[in-house]
Amino acid sequence: MTVISDQEIADFSADFNTNSKNQVASRAARRSGLLEASFNDRVSERLNHVFSTELDVGGVTDQKHSGRCWEFATLNVLRHYFGKQNKVKDFTFSQAYNFFWDKIERANAFYDAMIRLADKPLNDREVQSWLAFAGEDGGLWSMAINLVKKYGVVPSYAMPESFNSNNTTGLIDSLARKERKDAIALRKLVSEGSSQDELEKAKKHFLNEVYRMVSVALGEPPKKFDLEYRDDDKKYHLERDLTPREFVQKYFKDFKFDDYVVLSNCPNHEFNKLYHMPLYDNVDGGDQIKFLNVPIEYLAQAAVAQLKSGDAVIFGNDVLKQMERKTGYLDTELYQTDKLFGVDTKMSKADRLATGEGFATHDMTLVGVDEDHGHIRKWKVENSWGDKYGHKGFYEMSQPWFEDYVYDVVVRKEFLTDEQVKLAEGPAIDLKPWDNIG
Known part of the structure; x- marks a missing residue:
């Protein structure tokens, strides 16, 4: 390593002070x-x-203090489509609903990866990538669409935002910590020669705990809801007892995902x-x-x-x-x-x-x-x-x-x-x- 000499520092200072504009810029930058x-x-x-x-x-x-932009953007596209088809442009969908299922599905993918990569050391680059990704709330359009296809969507009033969906730091930190601890347990089971059934039993136990954590933080998602709205022409609409999947199947049947x-x-x-x-x-x-x-x-x-x-x-x-x-x-x-x-x-x-x-x-x-x-x-x-x-x-x-x-x-x-x-x-x-x- 080359040491910075006193003469070099003096040269840097002299160069800075040669141009009077530097002092003007510095005063403006320090002030504002x-x-x-x-x-x-x-x-x-x-x-x-x-x-x-x-x-x-x-x-x-x-989206408040959360990394759910990908879910908001995806549901914005879907709500614009729904609004155009049904003449109700301010209708909104629940981001909390899809966020709930994202936490469950992503935990499942994480546990599968930890079992698959159990023969690699903890400092392996791929293992470290998965460990770093644990609990995260960021994502992509295709991930959001996977959730919509499997779990459907619900109106925002059917599962409204809460403190923990608006401020996800506490939840994602807790999930990351739990999933990383579970990863150690799964790796230990693999190293001990546990059967596939034993690994699946352990994974199911961990997923059950994740479901409990997310339910405490966000509330359980609705299994059915009533679709109720007044369109832009002030016409009233009501359809009772829709499941989230039925809603997508009926109202997005022409939306070619x-x-x-x-x-x-x-x-x-x-x-x-x-x-x-x-x-x-x-x-x-x-x-x-x-x-x-x-x-x-x-x-x-x-x-x-x-x-x-x-x-x-x-x-x-x-x-x-x-x-x-x-x-x-x-x-x-x-x-x-x-x-x-x-x-x-x-x-x-x-x-x-x-x-x-x-x-x-x-x-x-x-x-x-x-x-x-x-x-x-x-x-x-x-x-x-x-x-x-x-x-x-x-x-x-x-x-x-x-x-x-x-x-x-x-x-x-x-x-x-x-x-x-x-x-x-x-x-x-x-x-x-x-x-x-x-």
Whole structure:
């Protein structure tokens, strides 16, 4: 290791004080913070709340202090569909209901993995990936759809939000701690030569305890409910004793769940390849979690086409980069910290993914786009952070931000090329749990 000398420190100080602008920048940054000092208010000129294509949707939802954006975004797409079909645009579904079943199914997948990997040491990279993933509340569209297919959905009033669904830290911490302890017990049973029946008995016991924990935290999910609402024409509707599965079977019978494909843009992996992420396969017997990796222009084209067909688009993104909650602006020129510091931190998307600088941290929903003769100017984004942020809960995203910080969109096969459809229906390449594909 090379020691930093006193002379080098003196040189650094002299260089800093050579330019008087550094002192001005430092005073501004110390007074108001780096982001506020570098805020570029001129982005408002292009992010002006007007869109050439815009879906007619109701108000926004609020995930509060939880990592359930993937469930909120998925259920937003479903509620927009239900609203359009039944003329009731502000009808909402229960995120707590699907979150309950996610905890049960994900625990089951975790225990199966711990049994399967029991012959590997605890510090094995794959084992560590599963242990790190224990109890987590983040997820993806395909995971949410697996839950909808198996357990259905219920209106928000049938299983309302609670303290623990709005603030998931206590629950996920407790589940993670329990599941990791159970992993040690399962590994010990395997090392002692226990039979498959004995392992299944132990797993069932652990799952029963997980069910108890989640029921205490969230309440048990309803087995039946009455569908009751007044549509936008003020007409009253009531249907009694629906199960969650019956509700999906009846009201989403024309919603082709299997027609959707996740298009990803992760240039640190080869394009025109279908990838499978086994770590995220949350429901035993459910669909595998797959992504078709393509250049960014195909994500934009497919998203625009789906919006023009009248349907919303879920997209995964790195929301905390170049975003302001108050205004709801998402723009690559929003915070000009490089100019404040006098450095260049710009990296390619591939390099950001390869180094861990880039990662999809949030799911939101596209509900509008603004075009000028085919050129995309900006997008209208439905977030799930309540209506106090952005423009009544809706955000405006520039096309450069889309290109830099969007990692996937969920679109129907009809908006893909023939070659992409063929790839999406073909075999997938398994990724390691630590592979960063956004």
